[in-house]
Amino acid sequence: MRIGEVAEKAGVSVRALRYYEEQELLPAERGPGGQRHYPDTAVARVELIQRLYSAGLPSRVVREVLPCVDSGEPDPALLGLLVDERERVDERIDDLLAVRDRLDLVIALTRDPEADCSRLERAPAPRPRR
Amino acid sequence: MRIGEVAEKAGVSVRALRYYEEQELLPAERGPGGQRHYPDTAVARVELIQRLYSAGLPSRVVREVLPCVDSGEPDPALLGLLVDERERVDERIDDLLAVRDRLDLVIALTRDPEADCSRLERAPAPRPRR
DNA sequence: CTTGCACCTGACGTTGACGTCAGGTTCTAG
DNA sequence: CTAGAACCTGACGTCAACGTCAGGTGCAAG
Structure with missing residues (x-):
């Protein structure tokens, strides 16, 4: 090609x-x-x-x-690096899930201001950053 | 502060x-x-x-x-924007999950080259990009 | 053969999210 | 009161992942 x-x-x-x-x-x-x-x-x-x-x-x-x-x-020399990066990807996934939940909450409130806002907590317990 | x-x-x-x-x-x-x-x-x-x-x-x-x-x-004027961004965040989450699976596969293979590689497919069916 | 599109190699421009430095000011501890 | 830490305002530097432009070449069609 x-x-x-x-x-x-x-x-x-x-x-x-x-x-x-x-x-x-x-x-x-x-x-x-x-x-x-x-x-x-x-x-x-x-x-x-x-x-x-x-x-x-x-x-x-x-x-x-x-x-x-x-x-x-497989490349054994890279194992540590791979594991580290997997860890970071995991953290990013958690961040993204938190953002998505946050967006969902605001979207729900916008569509119906009387909606059940208690299901999602205000702040989803942030973990320590880098 | x-x-x-x-x-x-x-x-x-x-x-x-x-x-x-x-x-x-x-x-x-x-x-x-x-x-x-x-x-x-x-x-x-x-x-x-x-x-x-x-x-x-x-x-x-x-x-x-x-x-x-x-x-x-809530701010009704932002609803469309919020929904759009929620969609994009969702796509990114899928990307990240795919990357994590990929890393997990390679990590597993590195640790044990005889591991069961069939559980995770080679390519996780990419969706169309932007 | 020539038209025209796809391709080539530099090389400079762009954008976001800050880093870093200079030179001066404010606040706090002793 | 004074030293030093923490703060201030510009202003320029950086880095990645390309975008874009200029000027030239390759290739398939009619």
Whole structure:
């Protein structure tokens, strides 16, 4: 596949794909004219990259864990890093759930000001930050 | 409370609090010497701001919905915006859950290469991006 | 062959959420 | 009263993940 097709299928810009290559997140073969050529698996890899970014993993970490996470190949040297990041993702999930609950509460109150506001507590017991 | 105490309790920098005031996210009273003074509720508000940022809400949206979300005061004009953002938060949660599952899989494989890898599918059926 | 779109390589611009530094002021402990 | 910590206001720096522009090349169609 050429770059434009990958970009469209993965829902990202062409620029982003060139950036990923530069960052060594997504290698590309080159045709005789210098054009990039990608295997079909590239689309899924881009989607994974996007999810990792969306999960808030810093680019350095993405670069380190990507080969391992993408292929499923275990790498004992990365275990600690993987566990740490899993922990952070978990915390973020809790944050997001709290925000969602908060939004739900306000939405419910907006739709029906007499709604049962007691089901959701005011503040969902924040945990210590970094 | 003075700015340093709020910063410590909320786990953010003093600079961040001044930035929040500048962005009209967190107003501050001023003492005679020009020093900022915050009510006790400021700590919770800062934590909420952090969570909203962490949830990926753009600053413009945070600025708009913060008063309403913080106080719980309903504002019908914001209903659409709130619902939209709730939707986006939901999508991010799904992303994070997928990433966590992925990390769990690799961690399990690293710890025990003979583990049951079939329980988690290779790709958790990505939904269309923005 | 040429038109036109997709692609190429630099290289500079952008945005958000602060970090950091300079140079001065205010507050608090002894 | 005085030292030092905590605070103040600019103002410039930073970093990631691209956007955008300029100027040139590759490739499939008619």
